[in-house]
Amino acid sequence: MTIEMKVMISTEEIQAKVQELGKKIDAHYANSDKELVLIGLLRGSVIFMADLCRAISKEHELDFMTVSSYAGGTTSSRDVKILKDLDGEIRNKDVLVVEDIIDSGNTLSKVLEILQTRQPNSIELCTLVSKPSRREIELDVKFLGFEVEDKFIVGYGLDYDQKYRHIPFIGEIGL
Template structure:
């Protein structure tokens, strides 16, 4: 894919992200206070930075697992076809589960993953997304916890990529193409 020139403007600072994750951690600790073990399921690849910071805020017995689902490839638009590229290693039946998503856009991925995991009969299943773009929603789903609601902008950073670039930025930035 030929790369269009772009710049990244800060949308959410690293400091704001850290403060919000601390708040979310408190809410999740309260929700799962009685759990014997919380299975935190990160949706790869975009959630890996978020999940690392989030689990450090959870003073709970935590097990981390990952599921990789794809509906984007290297593009900027969803294909609306969700494929599971990597499944969980462990069973979740009868367990408390928290699904961690980087961004809820159209909602197809979160809806598909939620249905899949609910079919495995967890005791409790909750969802959290760092970012939410409700203006793009095509499926009736909302995460139980949202870090930030954002406008319909293409964003990168804090684990979120554009064609496998910019995941390492410590902030969330919006992509602005400079060839327009």
């Protein structure tokens, strides 16, 4: 299958935004004496989180979760299943959930509910890309990279059938 792709967000734009987000995150947590934990939602967030964690100067831990809301199909079942849970405790820590893209918000809102039961000091949300036109559940995104139209995009962690995550820019594809 041949896929046509056009650059939507360049590598340079992404890297500049990651540095900007790192500064904003540092400023936000500057007066907190609590430990900071970045929680990435696998697999899509891993490339963004790797760059973001290097852009944050405040000392922090990294942890990951894998969740699914797809019961073997292509549409969300709205029932979130934890496939890989956190390795560490988040009680009394400042938690920053790092996501590659937010579409409907359904899965992420459930993840935030689950994390809240673990009694962190705070929970904030950072996403590289948001598609507000697809939002079904409003989320308070404290740190936002880019808002995009409802286009199918890949690259910089975003995939199509587990492919194209490695591309250093975000591209729109036509299937």
